[in-house]
Amino acid sequence: MKLVVVNPLSPDRISALEEAAPGLSVICCKTVAEAIPLVSDADALALWGFQDVEPLLQAGPHIRWVHSLSDGVEKLLTPSMLARPILLTNSHGVHDRSVSEHAMALILSFLRRIPDAVRNQDTHSWKRPRGELLADKTIAIIGFGSIGRAIAKRAKAFDTQIIAVKKHITSELFADKVMDTSHAIDALSKADIVIAALPSTPDTEKFFGANEFAAMKKGALFINIARASLVDEQALLAALDSGHLSGACLDVFSKEPLPSDHPFWERKQVIMTPHIASMIPDFWDRLLLLLKDNLAAFSKNESLLNVVDKEKGY
Secondary structure (H helix, E strand, C coil), X not given: CEEEEECCCCHHHHHHHHCCCCCCEEEEECCHHHHHHHCCXXXXXXXXXXXXXXXXXXXXXXXXXXXXXXXXXXXXXCHHHHHCCCEEECCCCCCHHHHHHHHHHHHHHHHCCHHHHHHHHHCCCCCCCCCCCXXXXXXXXXXXXXXXXXXXXXXXXXXXXXXXXXCCCCCCCCCCEEEEHHHHHHHHHHCCEEEECCCCCHHHCCCECHHHHHHCCCCEEEEECCCHHHECHHHHHHHHHCCCEEEEEECCCCCCCCCCCCHHHHCCCEEECCCCCCCCCCHHHHHHHHHHHHHHHHHCCCCCCCECCCCCCC
């Protein structure tokens, strides 16, 4: 059995993966282009959900399983993926704690005006920015999968009210109110803080546009720790520049690295992090443990963890 991973891995991590199944060979490549000549006899692929898998599937007629190293699988739902009986899995659950803690860090940094204090520190200026409490704020989490639930769990510790917006209404332990996505506008109008946590699918493309930002409370804070495709960035800039939104905290962008002339750089009411919400010291250990477990199951024709519904995209 052969697995091709489109990401460099250290020799010890490759060896650890190869222990998952007898006769397993793991080959790592830096890019999709580098991997194409190596997949003709591959049984499985592991790559990021934002990478284009189509050339690999066309070059790899024996591929029966593709694993996304990220939660999102948006670039993996290609014609070959949809037409062939290929199993698709993702890294759902691996990133919950890190992304939810990052979301809380962004919210608290904005409300307590930490960026202002750091800028003052750089200039040796003793100024005392006045922050706000997170307590008693209403947070609408748009997309209430495992990451949304993890954010809600942590936010409740600050005495907040949580509105969960999801495709189907269910009972949710950490939500004070659950609404379906058809009522998202109503949820947005009630929230002091809006967090984008939706998967990237054709239905969620630019989910947050001019109408959605206009529906938010004046002075609301917008957070995106999910996918850049969810947001019309020009509409967000307009909502910020008009003063309708008090600010935005963003970890993902439509073009990465963010171009040096992008308007976001100049907006002091925007906190940006360079797509690092899931990056923690044991990040790869968690990812590879899931991949190793699935490799063992795949080699025995057993059920895999985190199988994605290719029609739904999550």
